[in-house]
Amino acid sequence: MARVIFRWTVLSVMGVFFLLPLVAMVEFSTRDAKTWPLLLDWPRLSAEYPALAEGIVASLAQAALTSLLMLALLVPTAVWVRLRLPRLRRLVEFLCLLPLTIPAIVLVVGLAPVYAWVNYFLGGSSLTLVFAYTILVLPYAYRAIDAGLSAIDVKTLAEAARSLGAGWATVILRVVLPNIRSAVLSAAFLTVALVLGEFTIASLLHRTNLQVAIEFLGKSSAGVSVAVSLAALLLAFVLLLVLSLAGNSKKGRTS
Amino acid sequence: MAEIVADAPQRVAGRPRLRGAALFGTVPFFAFVTIFLVVPTLTVVIGAFTGDGGRGFTLANVRALTDDYIVAAFGRSITLSASSALIGAVVGAILAYALVTAKPDGLLRRLVTAAAGVLAQFGGVTLAFAFLATIGLSGFVTLWLQEHGLDPYANGVWLFELPGLTLVYTYFQIPLMVIVFLPALDGIRPQWREAHVSLGGNTWQYWTRVAGPLLAPAFLGSTLLLFANAFSAYATAAALVSQGSPIVPLQIRGALSSEVVLGQANLGKAMALGMVVVVAVVMTLYSLLQKRTAKWLG
Numbered sequence: 001m002a003r004v005i006f007r008w009t010v011l012s013v014m015g016v017f018f019l020l021p022l023v024a025m026v027e028f029s030t031r032d033a034k035t036w037p038l039l040l041d042w043p044r045l046s047a048e049y050p051a052l053a054e055g056i057v058a059s060l061a062q063a064a065l066t067s068l069l070m071l072a073l074l075v076p077t078a079v080w081v082r083l084r085l086p087r088l089r090r091l092v093e094f095l096c097l098l099p100l101t102i103p104a105i106v107l108v109v110g111l112a113p114v115y116a117w118v119n120y121f122l123g124g125s126s127l128t129l130v131f132a133y134t135i136l137v138l139p140y141a142y143r144a145i146d147a148g149l150s151a152i153d154v155k156t157l158a159e160a161a162r163s164l165g166a167g168w169a170t171v172i173l174r175v176v177l178p179n180i181r182s183a184v185l186s187a188a189f190l191t192v193a194l195v196l197g198e199f200t201i202a203s204l205l206h207r208t209n210l211q212v213a214i215e216f217l218g219k220s221s222a223g224v225s226v227a228v229s230l231a232a233l234l235l236a237f238v239l240l241l242v243l244s245l246a247g248n249s250k251k252g253r254t255s
Numbered sequence: 256m257a258e259i260v261a262d263a264p265q266r267v268a269g270r271p272r273l274r275g276a277a278l279f280g281t282v283p284f285f286a287f288v289t290i291f292l293v294v295p296t297l298t299v300v301i302g303a304f305t306g307d308g309g310r311g312f313t314l315a316n317v318r319a320l321t322d323d324y325i326v327a328a329f330g331r332s333i334t335l336s337a338s339s340a341l342i343g344a345v346v347g348a349i350l351a352y353a354l355v356t357a358k359p360d361g362l363l364r365r366l367v368t369a370a371a372g373v374l375a376q377f378g379g380v381t382l383a384f385a386f387l388a389t390i391g392l393s394g395f396v397t398l399w400l401q402e403h404g405l406d407p408y409a410n411g412v413w414l415f416e417l418p419g420l421t422l423v424y425t426y427f428q429i430p431l432m433v434i435v436f437l438p439a440l441d442g443i444r445p446q447w448r449e450a451h452v453s454l455g456g457n458t459w460q461y462w463t464r465v466a467g468p469l470l471a472p473a474f475l476g477s478t479l480l481l482f483a484n485a486f487s488a489y490a491t492a493a494a495l496v497s498q499g500s501p502i503v504p505l506q507i508r509g510a511l512s513s514e515v516v517l518g519q520a521n522l523g524k525a526m527a528l529g530m531v532v533v534v535a536v537v538m539t540l541y542s543l544l545q546k547r548t549a550k551w552l553g
Contacts, residue, residue, distance in 0.1 A: 003356045010353040011367070014346075014429070018374060021385035021426070024395035028388035077284040084277040092281075095288050101538050102296060103487030105504045106527040109302075109511065110295025135291045168280075199379045199490035204511055211380045215494050218384060226388050229381040237373050244369040 022230075029227035039227055049221075052228065055213025058126040062209060063195040066133040067188040070141050073134065075184065078145050079176050080168075082154050096142035099135055104200040107135070115205055126207040133195050140194065141187040148183020149176075182246075189243045193236045299531070302524035316525035325506065325526065332486060332502040333533075335417055339424035340481035346425070347432020347481075348474060354433070355440045368437065371430035378427050379490035386423050386495070390414060415496050423491055428481050435480055439473030442552025469551055476544030483537045486530070503530055 029035050038045055046053035074096075081088050099107070111132055118128050154176060161175045177184065199211035210232055217225040306313040319325065350367075357364050390396050390407060391414065400407055413419050443466055451461050489504040500506045503526055510523030 007353040007356055010350055011363075014350055018370075018426070018430075020396065021382075021389045024389035025385050027395045073284050073287055077281055080277070080280045085281065088281065092284070095292065098292060098296075101483075101531070101534055103489070103504070103530055103534060105487070105489040105507050106299060106530050107292075107295055109507060109523055109527040110298040111291070112511065113298055114290065114295055131287075131291050134287070138288075138292075193376060197376070197379050197381065199493070203490075203493070204508065211490070214384070215380045218380075218387075218494070222387070226384050229384045233377070233381050233385075236376070240373040240376065241369050244372045245365065 022233075025226050025230045025233075029223055029230055032223045035223050035227045038224070039231060049217065049224065051208070052213045052217055052224070055208050055210045058208050059196055059210035061127060062130055062133060063192040065127065065130045066137060066195050067191045069130055069134045070137055070187065070191055071184060074138070074141055074145055074187070075177065075180075076172050078142070078149055079154060079158075079172050082149060083158055093142070093146070096138045098139075100139045104136065105204075107132070108201050108204045111201070111205065124207070126202070126209060129198075129202055129205070129207055129209065132201050132205075133191075133198060136198065136201070137187075137191045137194050140190045144183050144187040144190065145180065148180035151183075152176075152179045186243050186246075189239050193239050196232055196236055299524050299527045302521045303528040305521055305524075316521045317528075319522055320525055320529055325503075328501065328503045328506045329529065329533075331417060332504070335420055335424070335502060336482045336485035339421045339428050339485045340478050342421070342425050343428025343432050343481050344436075344474065344478040347429045347477075348436055350429065351433045351436045351440055354437065359441075368433070371433040374430035375427055375434055377430075378488060380494040382423060382426060382491050383494035386414070386419075386426075415498075417501065420492055420495065420502075423495065424485050424488065428485065431481060431484060432477055435477045436473060439470060439477075439548055439552050442548075443469065472544045472547040473552065476541050476548060479537050479541040479544070483534050483541070486537070487534060 038048070042053075077092065081092050115128070115132075118131065122128050157175050157179065158171050161171045166175065196210060198209065199215065202209045202212050203215070210228075214225050214228050214232070217228070303316055304312055304314065306315065320329075354364050354367055386394075388394055392408070392412070397407060408414075414422075447465060448461060451465050456464070487504075489508075492502060492505060493508060496505060500509045507523050507526050507530075510526065
């Protein structure tokens with residue numbers, strides 16, 4: 001009984017602490033009744049706050065392209081290393097997890113000269129941030145995909161496919177990929193959530209995305225920026241919540 | 256027969272060529288990681304020891320790290336990270352313990368762990384704005400308190416200084432602690448407690464002699480992880496603090512945006528290197544403690 005009381009006391013205190021800022025955001029962004037209708041009206045939003053609209057579009061494009069680049073880079077490499085170059089696995093894992101120990105602010109310092117070249121070859125578009133973001137999501141995406149590959153017998157699948165005459169592209173795209181689709185999906189979800197929340201690199205490399213736009217807007221119209229923050233937050237919450245609940249329920253089923 | 260003879264040496268010669276071809280498949284990955292991860296890392300490390308103008312080995316940048324204002328920034332960064340890590344670790348451990356006493360597959364536990372997973376990722380500009388809307392100068396809670404005769408800012412506005420940053424950081428530290436500490440708590444078997452009780456021990460002794468020492472490496476390790484997490488955070492502080500650069504990441508921002516003016520192009524790199532060193536030391540200790548945890552509670 002004491003345990004139950006303890007549990008619910010702790011949970012309600014924590015619940016208040018964690019819900020209060022969210023409630024406050026709702027309250028703050030509804031002080032002006034025109035804020036939320038404006039957010040749902042895309043043409044008016046982009047007319048009144050062009051920088052914000054540009055940031056939203058840039059972030060969505062960055063999220064999509066980063067997911068694609070991450071998958072194109074990571075899935076074939078992980079499969080290939082597992083099948084043909086097991087000795088390189090430690091190195092690949094080390095490189096993929098390296099960004100965890102390098103703070104984003106440090107990465108920016110090193111990326112600045114690299115992006116001087118990127119600017120030279122590809123221009124200063126905010127889409128070029130996709131390269132840096134792919135590095136940023138590497139640890140999370142690698143863990144998800146590696147876990148997915150560990151759960152299936154890649155070797156047998158690949159040998160079976162090869163013995164039936166499939167090429168390597170077919171093995172990766174049509175045999176392995178469908179078998180790890182939930183891992184691929186979770187890697188992509190994590191990528192989208194991380195990219196939508198990224199500020200450090202975009203702001204310091206003088207490019208725009210959603211967070212940069214929100215921060216810029218915060219100086220002039222706090223209500224709108226809090227409303228957009230809340231909307232972006234809810235989107236990321238839903239993405240990650242679906243991801244973790246789906247992961248949990250699957251674990252429950254197999255065990 | 257002639258065919259077999261012709262075949263045999265070919266296969267022998269084929270092996271090394273095949274391995275070369277196999278390596279070829281990893282070229283895109285390694286090329287990309289080299290350009291966008293290895294080169295930036297080396298840029299920081301080499302740049303920290305390079306004189307202005309881009310040539311010559313020098314210790315001037317690293318020596319400049321002992322300047323008063325940089326030492327103070329590192330001190331404040333470490334204070335902020337340590338205090339938010341300690342608060343996060345203690346509160347997060349209590350929350351994790353409350354969850355462990357619930358049903359393992361129950362809805363409550365699944366919901367809270369899912370929420371913790373989401374909130375641990377929550378940081379940056381949106382988090383700063385959430386707290387501005389809550390206890391900013393015209394925030395929800397501030398206004399409510401002022402209506403009731405209490406002014407949280409009676410002794411000055413602390414939200415944009417270290418105490419405020421600590422409060423904001425705990426918002427992602429506590430959930431992170433729940434995520435990393437929960438597996439260790441799950442590793443404590445009920446049989447140990449039963450054995451302890453059947454041998455005549457009481458609750459106090461159980462926590463100080465059995466569960467406490469068993470959980471100590473996991474708790475310490477998680478606290479270190481939280482420290483590194485806070486130490487590397489930039490966006491939240493950048494959005495909250497617009498005047499001055501109290502902590503190292505903000506000092507680096509200053510060095511990056513004014514490097515042309517001051518002619519201290521590589522001081523930022525030296526500070527970045529300092530951050531990497533701190534994080535690397537902390538993460539090494541973390542992985543050592545993690546090994547011990549896996550041995551005891553795995």
